[in-house]
Amino acid sequence: MKAVLTESASRYFFRNAINNGLPILICEGIAKKIKTDDELELNISRGEVYNVTTGLRLQTNPLPENLVEILRRGGYIPYIKEKYGFFGSLSYSVIKAVTLIGRQKVSISMTNDE
Numbered sequence: 001m002k003a004v005l006t007e008s009a010s011r012y013f014f015r016n017a018i019n020n021g022l023p024i025l026i027c028e029g030i031a032k033k034i035k036t037d038d039e040l041e042l043n044i045s046r047g048e049v050y051n052v053t054t055g056l057r058l059q060t061n062p063l064p065e066n067l068v069e070i071l072r073r074g075g076y077i078p079y080i081k082e083k084y085g086f087f088g089s090l091s092y093s094v095i096k097a098v099t100l101i102g103r104q105k106v107s108i109s110m111t112n113d114e
Helices: 011-019 065-072 076-083 092-101
Strands: 004-006 024-026 040-043 048-051 057-059
Touching: 011 024, 011 065, 011 076, 065 076
Parallel strands: 004 024
Antiparallel strands: 040 048, 048 057
């Protein structure tokens, strides 16, 4: 699977998909507009869905730039490693702590355990 295109998703599923590097777009009414085996092209940063098979173009809400950046890096852990300059192994508890604080503005001091 290369991406998820759905009419709805829980916020947990949505964020887990992003954190695992799986692009996801929510497009209301999509199930009635595509058929099995249709070839689709998605532009997640612009919120565009193009049905190559039928020529239909749909517009949905684009992903915020910070989520697109996480996807570009292959998921949340690679994103954090690159953003904060960590290379090598990080303690799982450190990564988990960063994940739990999510959108809150906090200052985090982390060190590489190597």
